[in-house]
Amino acid sequence: MSAPTDLNIDHVAQLARLALTPEEKATFAHQLGDVLHHIEQLSKVDVAGVEPTAHAFAVHNVWQEDVARPGLPVEKALQNAPAQRGHMVVVPKVVE
Amino acid sequence: MASELFYQTVSELSAQLDAKTLSSVELTRAVIERTKAVDARVRAFNSFDEADALAQAAAADARRAKGESRGLLDGIPIALKDVIAVENQPLTASSKMLANFVSPYDATVTQKLKNAGAVLWGRLNLDEFAMGSSTENSAFGPTSNPWDLTRVPGGSSGGSAAALAAGEAIATLGSDTGGSIRQPAALCGVVGMKPTYGLVSRYGLIAFASSLDQIGPFTRTVEDAALVLGAIAGHDERDSTSFKTDIPNYRAELAARKGPWKLGIPKEYFADGLDPEVGAAVEQAIAFYRGQGCEIKEVSLPHTRYCLDTYYIIATAEASSNLARYDGIRYGHRSKDATDIVDLYFKSRAEGFGAEVKRRIILGTYVLSSGYYDAYYLRAQKVRTLIRQDFLNAYQEVDALITPTSPVPAFKIGEKSDPLAMYLCDIYTIGVNLAGLPGISVPCGFTKSGLPIGMQLIGQPFQEAGLLAIAHAYDRAHEWSDRVPPL
Numbered sequence: 001m002s003a004p005t006d007l008n009i010d011h012v013a014q015l016a017r018l019a020l021t022p023e024e025k026a027t028f029a030h031q032l033g034d035v036l037h038h039i040e041q042l043s044k045v046d047v048a049g050v051e052p053t054a055h056a057f058a059v060h061n062v063w064q065e066d067v068a069r070p071g072l073p074v075e076k077a078l079q080n081a082p083a084q085r086g087h088m089v090v091v092p093k094v095v096e
Numbered sequence: 097m098a099s100e101l102f103y104q105t106v107s108e109l110s111a112q113l114d115a116k117t118l119s120s121v122e123l124t125r126a127v128i129e130r131t132k133a134v135d136a137r138v139r140a141f142n143s144f145d146e147a148d149a150l151a152q153a154a155a156a157d158a159r160r161a162k163g164e165s166r167g168l169l170d171g172i173p174i175a176l177k178d179v180i181a182v183e184n185q186p187l188t189a190s191s192k193m194l195a196n197f198v199s200p201y202d203a204t205v206t207q208k209l210k211n212a213g214a215v216l217w218g219r220l221n222l223d224e225f226a227m228g229s230s231t232e233n234s235a236f237g238p239t240s241n242p243w244d245l246t247r248v249p250g251g252s253s254g255g256s257a258a259a260l261a262a263g264e265a266i267a268t269l270g271s272d273t274g275g276s277i278r279q280p281a282a283l284c285g286v287v288g289m290k291p292t293y294g295l296v297s298r299y300g301l302i303a304f305a306s307s308l309d310q311i312g313p314f315t316r317t318v319e320d321a322a323l324v325l326g327a328i329a330g331h332d333e334r335d336s337t338s339f340k341t342d343i344p345n346y347r348a349e350l351a352a353r354k355g356p357w358k359l360g361i362p363k364e365y366f367a368d369g370l371d372p373e374v375g376a377a378v379e380q381a382i383a384f385y386r387g388q389g390c391e392i393k394e395v396s397l398p399h400t401r402y403c404l405d406t407y408y409i410i411a412t413a414e415a416s417s418n419l420a421r422y423d424g425i426r427y428g429h430r431s432k433d434a435t436d437i438v439d440l441y442f443k444s445r446a447e448g449f450g451a452e453v454k455r456r457i458i459l460g461t462y463v464l465s466s467g468y469y470d471a472y473y474l475r476a477q478k479v480r481t482l483i484r485q486d487f488l489n490a491y492q493e494v495d496a497l498i499t500p501t502s503p504v505p506a507f508k509i510g511e512k513s514d515p516l517a518m519y520l521c522d523i524y525t526i527g528v529n530l531a532g533l534p535g536i537s538v539p540c541g542f543t544k545s546g547l548p549i550g551m552q553l554i555g556q557p558f559q560e561a562g563l564l565a566i567a568h569a570y571d572r573a574h575e576w577s578d579r580v581p582p583l
Contacts, residue, residue: 007462009458016458017441019443019446020446024451028458031514031515034516035408039408039409042409045482047475047478050479050481050482051478052474054307054477055532056294056532057292057557080200080427082430091425092435092436092440
């Protein structure tokens, strides 16, 4: 397994779309270094031939009848939108 | 039986409601007055809607007057953790991100409780997005433990446990991803149950780690837990992970299922780090079962030492994915300083999330990132298989397992500032989530200084009826739940 020093906090914060202050970066890098160091012991487990478990009781191929049912009215679906106009969510300009 | 209405059980109160010696409005008023009297100190509630609760209570009384009672929960005030949607009520996850969010629809468990006639009462505090073990991570301030206001109630469902212990509700619901129902139940001296993964629908529950999350009840007695679980369990086509299984009458099964049982004691759960008073109380409970003719057998869950690491990889990975939806666009906090849409994502998330949530998003993003997925996430999922197999092997020999719920009783607010020290609070509970099993914490004593102690009983998948019967055998023979905190 990789060493905790591999944690490039700028890169990971970029992937997570999360702006961090210099103080947060320093604190998290240190704290997560400790956590990752602890996690290192998982590398000792022999997992050869072991299948991964994604869900304790996996349910596959869940289908529903293709029948139209009432959904949320537009007003309700948009009631928590930070900005809206004409039944649409308003966002900053995406394309120049 | 405590004399105050707000300290009685669902079973006791529903008998009085049926006999018409008590009305739901009287009961709901008693709970509201109690909440107003103590919540400035306990701070279990994020919000409550007094008029709405009294209107629900009046409707319950009207049903009973017409002979149309919906059953034992009709007219009983039940409060919900603030991650479970109730239409037209706030839903905050104790996060600044959702400080102004109002639910447009009901969670399935909410709908089921409404159908059963329960009076839905108030939104309960938690660690932000259910990430924590003390309720100190709430953006709205910590909840106190009713037994000692300088101590934590546990977490993340700390508000659910504290409100019940303080008489601010007759039952509550929480959610449990790594122990978030059972650990606060133990620290507050109430019963808390996490059902088998898939038994209770998560539709309308704010997602934390989707392969682990389950909703479950907090109650004063195991009998009440059986009642509330029966009301919320069952397959739901709106949660594709919910399981198609028959839901028995759990309360009726309590009397139908008599021991003696074969009970396993996992030796790894009585090792270093266990508080001696907690250990002694659980040993006493084991002695009780032995005295009832149960066969007590030491068992081994050899991968226990890997549970914590496995959990923190899987839970943070899933959380980083689930919390990607909070981007400031369709709902939730939106930064006012953004220059373009990408900047809007970065700043809205930076302003909306607290420190522990950010830490877990970073860790989860890292373990899923290119080049690390196999080493962390995939490996953790394989170790999860081994952890689960340990439990299933043990169940070849025994009916259920007994462990402490938490290694320590309630600790001081502010005592655990190091994230890793806080994560260790869950060492006895997280294996149950990884294996998808049902677990229940039952009060089993007090420390010399008067803090509650809980034991955990772990059952077999979808065998809640059997687990509840085992827990009930202990609970009805003891009177721990008759003690009330010095508020």
